[in-house]
Amino acid sequence: MITVESVSKLFEGIPAVNNISFQANDKEILVLLGTSGCGKTTTLKMLNRLIDADAGTIHINGKNIREQKVEDLRMGMGFVMQHSGLFPHYTIQKNIAVVPDLLKWDKKKTATRTEELLHKLHLTLDILDKFPNELSGGQQQRVGIARALIANPPILLMDEPFGALDNITKADIHEEFKSLEELKNKTIVLVTHDVQEAFELGHRICLMNQGKIIQTGTPKEMLYQAKNDFVTNFFSENRLLLEYKTTLYSDLKSLTNFNNDTNFQFSDDTDIWTILQKLSSDHSLNEDYETLVRAFNQYRKLQML
Amino acid sequence: MTQQSLWQFISDQHDKLLIQITQHLGLTFLSLLLAIAIGLPVGILIAKKRKLASPVLGFAGILQTIPSIALLGFMIPAFGIGAAPAIVALLIYALLPIIRNTYTGITEVNPTVIEAAKAMGMNRKQMLLKVELPLAMPVIIAGIRTAAVINVGVATLASFVAAGGLGEFIFGGISLNNTNMILAGAIPAALLAIILDQTIALLQKAGYRYLKRLKYWIPVIVFIFAVIYYSSSNSDNHLKAGFTPEFMGRQDGDLGLRSVYHLDFNPAVVSDAIMYKAIYEKELDLISGYSTDGRIKAFDLYALKDDKTIFPPYFAAPIIKTKTLQKFPELKETLNMLSGKLNDSIMTDLNYKSDYLHQTPEKIARDFLIKNNLYKIPQKGNSGTLRIGSKIFGEQYILVEMYKMLIEGYTNNKVETKTGLGGTKICFDALMNDAIDFYPEYTGTGLLVLLKPSESILKHVTQSPEKTYDYVQSEFKKQYGMEWLQPLGFNNAYALMMRRKQAEQLKIKTISDLKNYLDSQ
Numbered sequence: 001m002i003t004v005e006s007v008s009k010l011f012e013g014i015p016a017v018n019n020i021s022f023q024a025n026d027k028e029i030l031v032l033l034g035t036s037g038c039g040k041t042t043t044l045k046m047l048n049r050l051i052d053a054d055a056g057t058i059h060i061n062g063k064n065i066r067e068q069k070v071e072d073l074r075m076g077m078g079f080v081m082q083h084s085g086l087f088p089h090y091t092i093q094k095n096i097a098v099v100p101d102l103l104k105w106d107k108k109k110t111a112t113r114t115e116e117l118l119h120k121l122h123l124t125l126d127i128l129d130k131f132p133n134e135l136s137g138g139q140q141q142r143v144g145i146a147r148a149l150i151a152n153p154p155i156l157l158m159d160e161p162f163g164a165l166d167n168i169t170k171a172d173i174h175e176e177f178k179s180l181e182e183l184k185n186k187t188i189v190l191v192t193h194d195v196q197e198a199f200e201l202g203h204r205i206c207l208m209n210q211g212k213i214i215q216t217g218t219p220k221e222m223l224y225q226a227k228n229d230f231v232t233n234f235f236s237e238n239r240l241l242l243e244y245k246t247t248l249y250s251d252l253k254s255l256t257n258f259n260n261d262t263n264f265q266f267s268d269d270t271d272i273w274t275i276l277q278k279l280s281s282d283h284s285l286n287e288d289y290e291t292l293v294r295a296f297n298q299y300r301k302l303q304m305l
Numbered sequence: 306m307t308q309q310s311l312w313q314f315i316s317d318q319h320d321k322l323l324i325q326i327t328q329h330l331g332l333t334f335l336s337l338l339l340a341i342a343i344g345l346p347v348g349i350l351i352a353k354k355r356k357l358a359s360p361v362l363g364f365a366g367i368l369q370t371i372p373s374i375a376l377l378g379f380m381i382p383a384f385g386i387g388a389a390p391a392i393v394a395l396l397i398y399a400l401l402p403i404i405r406n407t408y409t410g411i412t413e414v415n416p417t418v419i420e421a422a423k424a425m426g427m428n429r430k431q432m433l434l435k436v437e438l439p440l441a442m443p444v445i446i447a448g449i450r451t452a453a454v455i456n457v458g459v460a461t462l463a464s465f466v467a468a469g470g471l472g473e474f475i476f477g478g479i480s481l482n483n484t485n486m487i488l489a490g491a492i493p494a495a496l497l498a499i500i501l502d503q504t505i506a507l508l509q510k511a512g513y514r515y516l517k518r519l520k521y522w523i524p525v526i527v528f529i530f531a532v533i534y535y536s537s538s539n540s541d542n543h544l545k546a547g548f549t550p551e552f553m554g555r556q557d558g559d560l561g562l563r564s565v566y567h568l569d570f571n572p573a574v575v576s577d578a579i580m581y582k583a584i585y586e587k588e589l590d591l592i593s594g595y596s597t598d599g600r601i602k603a604f605d606l607y608a609l610k611d612d613k614t615i616f617p618p619y620f621a622a623p624i625i626k627t628k629t630l631q632k633f634p635e636l637k638e639t640l641n642m643l644s645g646k647l648n649d650s651i652m653t654d655l656n657y658k659s660d661y662l663h664q665t666p667e668k669i670a671r672d673f674l675i676k677n678n679l680y681k682i683p684q685k686g687n688s689g690t691l692r693i694g695s696k697i698f699g700e701q702y703i704l705v706e707m708y709k710m711l712i713e714g715y716t717n718n719k720v721e722t723k724t725g726l727g728g729t730k731i732c733f734d735a736l737m738n739d740a741i742d743f744y745p746e747y748t749g750t751g752l753l754v755l756l757k758p759s760e761s762i763l764k765h766v767t768q769s770p771e772k773t774y775d776y777v778q779s780e781f782k783k784q785y786g787m788e789w790l791q792p793l794g795f796n797n798a799y800a801l802m803m804r805r806k807q808a809e810q811l812k813i814k815t816i817s818d819l820k821n822y823l824d825s826q
Contacts, residue, residue, distance in 0.1 A: 050423055075426035085421030099425050147425075157424075179495045 001026055002187060005268040006137040007056030009042055016042045018211035019056070024195070025108030027126065029188040033195065039211040040191045044157055048074050048191060056271060060155070066198045075099060078148030086132040092143055093128040098149045117146045120182060138169040149182055156183070158190040159186050162197065172280040174200055207231060244273035255277060256295035258288060266275075273294055314485035321474075326493055328469035332388065333501070338396030338524070341454055343555065344400050345445070347419075348407025349433065358408060365401040373462050374578070381579060383571035385588040386547070391460070391468035396458050399452035406448025406805045410441025416815040437761040443509055448506040453704035457498040461490070467547050467573030467583070477574070480551030481726035481756050544803075544819075546570035549577045551729070552593035555753050556763070557799055559593075561615035566820050576740070577698060581606075581660075584804060591592070591819075594802040599656025599699060599797055603696050608800035608809040615769045619749030620774050620792035623708070629742050629785050632691065635792065639715045640743075643707060646677055652700065652795040659699040666699070670706035680710065686717030694732050695724040704745045711790060729754050738784065747797050748789070751777040755770045756784075770796060 012194040013110040017039040018102060020302045024030040032040040045051040047058060049070050058065045065073055086095050093114065102109040118125060121142045132140055141161065177183065178201065192198055198205050199219045206216045215227040223243060226232045233240060250268035252258070264276055272292065279289040315322060351358040371379075380390030415436050422436045438445075446555065464472030474490030477483070553559035553574060562568040570591065581723060583589045585604040594601060595619075596608060623640055630637050647655075658664045663677060674680035695701035695709055702724055709720040723741050726732045729750055736743045752758065752766065752773055758780075768777040781787040784804060802815055813819050 048424055050420060071426045071428050073426075074424055079421070079424035081417065081421060081424075083416045083417050085424075087418060087421070087436060087440075088415075098422075098427075100427055102431070147570075 001061060002189065004043075004047075004058050006061075006243040007043070007053045007058060009039075009044060009046060009051060009054050015048070015211050017053075020208075020211070020213045022213060024189050024207055024217055026187055028203040029108050029183075029190060030187065030202055031205045032191045032208060033193070033198040033202075033205050034208035035193055038208040040193075040206075040208050041159055043208070044159055044189060047069050047157055047186055048077050048079060051127040075102060075151065077247065078151075078153045080141075080144050080148045080154040080156070080161045082130065082163045084144035086140060086143060086147070086206075088132055091129055091131060094137070095143060096147050096150055098147065103151060113150055114146070116249050117149055117182070120180060121146055121226040122176060138163055138173065141165060141173065153180075154186060156186050156188045158188065160191055160193070163192070164192070170197075179200065190277065195238050195242070196245075207234060213229065219226045220303070241273065243300065244276065244296070245271050247272045247299060250277060252292070252295040252299055255298050256291055258291050311485045311488050312550070315489050318489065322489060322493065325469060325473055325490070326497070328463075329457070329460050329471045329494065329497060330469055332391055332395060332460045332468060333497075334458055334526070335388075335455065336392045336460075337399055337453055339392065340395045340399035340403050341405055341449060344403030344448075344451075344452075345407055348404045348445075349411065349438075351404070351435075352408045352411035353577045355412075360696060362405060362408070363402075365404050370396045370402045371397075373459050374465060374576075376509035377462060377466050378582075379516075380581065381586065381588070385466045385586065386469045386575060386579065386583045387437050387573065388463075390466050391463035391470075392610065395456050395459055395463070398455050402448040402455070403445070404448075406444050406451075407441065407589075409450075411437050411446030413444070416438045446505060446509040450502055450509065451824075453501045453505060454498050456663040457494060457501060457729075461494055464550065464574050465576035465579055467575040467589075469574070473550060473574045474578070476728070477550035477554055479556040479730050480549070480754075482730040482733065483554065486554075491614045528664050545569070545574035545588070545822065546591040547575040547580055547583060547589040548572045548593040549580065550574055552756070552799060553800075557616050557749060557753060562801075563614050565615045566816055566821055568593075568816070568823070570819070584802070587804070590807060592802050595698075595700070596798045596800045597652040597656060597700065599653060599658065599660035599730075601802065602653060602657045603661030604803045605805045607805040608802050609808070609813065609819060611800070612817050617749065617773070618770050618796035618798045619747045619752075620770050621704075621745055621747050621795060621797055622774075622789045622792045623743045624736065624746045624751070624787050625743035626736070626739075627782070627788050630788065633691065633716070633718065635716050636691070636712070636718075639711050640678060640708060642711055643704075643793055645794040646679075649757045654704055656700050658746055659703060662675055666702035666706045669703050670710060675705060675712055681714030683710070684717055685713075687719060688717040688727075689720045690721055691720045691743075692741045694726050694735055694744035695722070696729070696732055696744070697725045697727055700797075703747055708745075727795040731760045736787070745793075746789075748773045748777050748792075749798070750775075751781065751789070756780055 004023070006019050007017060007021070007023050008015055008019050008182065020043065023028070032043055034040045042051055046053045047060075047065070049065060060073075086092075087098070090098075096114050097119070099112050100113070100191070114128070115125065117126075123139065123142055123146070126144070127135060127139065132143070135143065141164075145161070159160075160172055165173065174197065190201060202219065204216060204218055205222055207214045207222065209230060215222065215231050217225065219242070222231065223235060225245060226235075249266050249272065251269075251272045252272065264275075264278070276292060278287060279285045279292065314818060332663065347361060351361050376394045377390060380394055384390040384393055384460060398803070412622065418436060418440065419432070422432045427435065449488060460470050461472035461475055463470045464476055471494045474486050475494070478486030478490065480490075484499075495657065536609055548559055548570075552558070553572070557638040559572065562570075572591075573589070575592075580592045581591070581594070583601075583602040584592045592606075594606065594608065595756050600606070601608065611659070622644075625636075625640075653671055659666060671753050691712060693705045695705040705722050705724055712718055712720050723735070726735060726744075732741070732746070733755060736744060748770070752763075756778075758766070762776075764773050774789065778789045781789060801819070803813065808814070813822055
């Protein structure tokens with residue numbers, strides 16, 4: 001668990017982060033969301049002390065991060081950045097092995113673990129002898145994730161990890177990311193300015209503006225229990241899409257007699273957007289589509305109350 | 306003497322040439338290695354503490370601007386003569402490119418990569434060795450490459466302080482009017498620079514990974530060169546001799562010492578600007594001086610008696626093209642006003658004023674002319690400009706000033722001086738090509754360096770100073786259309802010199818005494 005208490009950071013007298021507090025619970029993905037300059041990256045970098053806070057305290061599993069050796073602190077956290085940050089003079093193999101080498105793992109253990117991760121991240125073994133500039137952007141980003149995960153750290157910090165990718169690659173990696181077993185038992189703090197990404201990946205979202213946290217909550221809470229106009233306006237552009245995406249099939253079950261069992265096999269945590277996409281592609285399913293939309297509208301009304 | 310081809314010269318002198326090349330490489334590599342050993346850590350330091358960057362780079366930049374000969378001169382009191390001052394001077398020139406490129410290389414490593422390294426838990430040392438230095442390496446090597454090329458060039462000047470190298474041939478050739486000798490030094494020096502540059506370029510391209518494999522044997526090579534260098538430049542005589550490049554190649558110089566006195570000193574080659582100081586500082590025990598030099602008096606030196614007369618005395622007189630004398634009819638008379646006015650002791654005294662009392666040549670010249678009632682206020686005329694040249698030592702500067710004052714005082718002409726020309730060949734070529742109109746020359750130099758007559762003629766014409774004068778006068782008229790004006794009055798000759806104290810201690814009065822002393826050792 002990461003606990004941030006009353007933390008501030010000033011750059012040349014101007015507060016970049018202004019007295020913020022939040023918690024990231026074990027095994028959850030917490031998204032720091034906001035426009036550029038809102039202080040989200042500064043906040044993230046204070047967690048592994050790439051930037052030192054001017055005031056306030058940060059505890060990880062009850063331990064103050066200032067009371068341990070900074071190198072040890074950092075080795076216990078994976079860090080993924082926007083432009084993969086791979087070492088251009090190292091092969092992919094050596095890049096992934098940086099932390100194991102610092103930890104003095106034996107070569108065999110590193111090799112086994114590397115292969116395992118590459119497989120999970122849908123990378124082929126032949127890239128191991130290549131250099132970063134010989135890889136595509138998506139591959140580089142996957143290698144960056146492999147590098148962060150290799151020593152199996154309990155915490156993963158991600159700074160706009162998919163920000164430099166095109167939309168199609170980004171969607172692919174999002175899918176992999178959500179289904180990656182490796183990540184299920186990790187505490188992840190992810191920084192992004194991409195609202196859809198925040199909703200897609202985040203268990204909880206911290207919306208930041210001008211160095212302050214405006215609201216922290218689940219995606220649904222952000223949509224239906226907005227604290228103020230800023231929050232409402234922030235999501236207004238994508239609102240309908242986000243509402244569809246945050247509503248799961250299980251949410252609508254009690255409101256409709258939609259017949260899932262025979263024709264489709266949607267699981268309880270499939271979102272309504274995905275189901276409707278499927279239904280709308282086939283005219284013969286028009287009735288099912290409308291049933292589901294009606295149920296969604298009803299659900300929506302209940303949330304707004 | 307027949308003209309030699311360059312190839313003949315090289316094959317005749319190939320062992321000397323090989324030694325010089327080894328010395329040259331030794332100097333370059335040693336200084337380069339030291340410069341890397343100092344420059345790399347300093348570059349890293351200022352990349353880490355940016356506040357230090359501009360003062361350090363500024364200081365290294367200032368060192369870079371010190372003229373190389375001046376820098377070598379500064380080194381003598383601290384390091385003596387020989388390899389040490391040369392290596393230190395070269396090291397200073399190599400520092401700036403290495404420090405600057407190390408600094409630039411490290412500061413320009415992509416900050417994202419640095420951040421990634423930090424975030425993975427690397428400490429400062431790991432970051433420097435695994436990330437910053439490897440990524441900065443191409444830029445650092447480019448700096449070393451620049452430094453290497455600079456050093457090959459500057460190392461030619463090492464011969465001024467008796468550190469050997471290809472400068473011995475280059476500057477010897479300039480003094481002795483021997484083009485083959487100049488080329489035998491200059492061509493290998495240029496080739497060395499190119500080869501070194503290209504070799505390092507290969508390393509640069511091969512990248513950091515290959516460089517890592519080489520890191521063990523680079524110091525080995527450098528060490529080998531250092532050993533060879535020291536063994537080749539070691540002299541085994543008890544008395545250390547240092548001769549000028551010109552003296553080394555003249556019959557009335559080292560050649561004569563070898564053939565007539567059978568003396569072989571294995572002398573260091575050193576520039577005359579530095580030679581006197583070096584003997585005074587006890588870096589040398591024996592030098593080839595000029596009999597009228599002011600520093601003989603200043604540094605209390607003793608000129609050994611030339612008991613087998615290999616150093617015949619020569620007159621000094623201006624040489625000028627006949628055609629110039631026709632163009633400026635009053636000139637001959639004006640210049641001849643000085644003739645006979647300067648005897649040996651007067652000239653030595655004037656040189657003493659310049660070399661030891663550090664009076665300006667202008668003041669010395671004016672004082673002398675006023676004393677002899679020759680001085681006249683300049684007429685500030687503008688009927689034509691005369692250009693006077695001089696070689697690069699005090700006596701010539703004083704003579705040039707006197708001529709300037711005489712011409713400006715007695716004629717309507719203006720004078721431009723071109724002083725400090727670096728050797729007989731440069732002065733004479735300048736005169737031939739009308740870059741200067743006249744300069745003071747010595748009949749011996751005219752005879753041995755410029756005319757180079759056969760041995761039988763030589764024997765005949767060196768019987769007296771007057772005979773030499775008559776011979777060069779007629780030959781110069783014939784061959785070059787030039788005239789020697791009337792001799793100034795003093796005789797200049799080479800002389801072997803020791804510190805008076807040491808000479809008395811060892812009871813050496815003549816060159817034969819010296820020979821006996823060395824044989825008894």
